Amino acid sequence: MPDAVSSSLGTAKPNPPTPKPFAPEDEAALREALKRCSPSTFEAAVQFRKTGNAEHVPAVVIGVIERFVEPDLRIKLKDADDDLRLIEDLGIDSLTMMEIVILVEDVLQMTINNDELRNLRTVGDVKTFIDCKIRGLPLPKPTKFIPIEHIGSVMPVQPPFLFLNEASVSSTAANGKYKITGQEFFLQGHFKDNPVMPASIMLEALGQLAVLYLLEGAPTEPGKMVSSQMIFFTGCEGVRAHRQCKPGDILTLSIKPKRMKMPLATFEGSIRVGQEKAVIVEEITLTFGFVDAVNQPVPITVNGADHGSAASSAESAAATPPLRVAMGG
Numbered sequence: 001m002p003d004a005v006s007s008s009l010g011t012a013k014p015n016p017p018t019p020k021p022f023a024p025e026d027e028a029a030l031r032e033a034l035k036r037c038s039p040s041t042f043e044a045a046v047q048f049r050k051t052g053n054a055e056h057v058p059a060v061v062i063g064v065i066e067r068f069v070e071p072d073l074r075i076k077l078k079d080a081d082d083d084l085r086l087i088e089d090l091g092i093d094s095l096t097m098m099e100i101v102i103l104v105e106d107v108l109q110m111t112i113n114n115d116e117l118r119n120l121r122t123v124g125d126v127k128t129f130i131d132c133k134i135r136g137l138p139l140p141k142p143t144k145f146i147p148i149e150h151i152g153s154v155m156p157v158q159p160p161f162l163f164l165n166e167a168s169v170s171s172t173a174a175n176g177k178y179k180i181t182g183q184e185f186f187l188q189g190h191f192k193d194n195p196v197m198p199a200s201i202m203l204e205a206l207g208q209l210a211v212l213y214l215l216e217g218a219p220t221e222p223g224k225m226v227s228s229q230m231i232f233f234t235g236c237e238g239v240r241a242h243r244q245c246k247p248g249d250i251l252t253l254s255i256k257p258k259r260m261k262m263p264l265a266t267f268e269g270s271i272r273v274g275q276e277k278a279v280i281v282e283e284i285t286l287t288f289g290f291v292d293a294v295n296q297p298v299p300i301t302v303n304g305a306d307h308g309s310a311a312s313s314a315e316s317a318a319a320t321p322p323l324r325v326a327m328g329g
Contacts, residue, residue, distance in 0.1 A: 082124025083175035182247030230289035238282025
């Protein structure tokens, strides 16, 4: 998790380990290990081995993953999107994942247990995991993939004002998708004979993803949880719209926490359509509050996933006004 978020919870950041001496024979061995990777991957690995600077790790990890991905899928790694799924999007099976891990262990001189691999499902998971191992930080919680049924059960906002079809939440970020169907009620008048997704609604969608992060991924105090009835929008800054979004477009949403100290949580956010930027937001700020966990509905398990009580969710939705972004489209 970003330093600002971690420090607000009193988590000390350990010092990175002192790098070992890097001799010419080490460079030759590293070049041989990475001979099928890009030159930039090798250079990043050399800099990491010489300096121990963890900022070089993402380039190494992405480069190693790229080496094992089929050529026609490598373009997906161009922008190194953290929400790329290893299996579904990149076609990486368990055996290939082991090959990636073995090479990463060799290059970065670290040890990874097989049990630690089970929760690595996205590129972001892998990068965060390796970074934590190198820095000596606690390993983050695994990414949770949340279907629309569960989103609806926990969110205070409900259809037709819910703009998340699916989402994933980790301790460091949340990602989601929403397809513009053309049947949305606001498109009837925005605009005449030219339906365009309002900018205010796209900001609303990012705000909803931030709400989901607070409910499903944010760190909490012992015995406490974030209340869905205590999350409200307070403001946003640095908004830039880069393209029109129309029916048929699939919005890929991403938010990352920048600062979080009750009662305020601030996020940066973005929306893409394919590889094109649609909206960038420097800061979205929400207020939130904790409640005792024992006072919340007890989740039930359906097909291996946790779902809240439908009745309790309906009561919560009725009692809580939807999050609305006060900005014109």
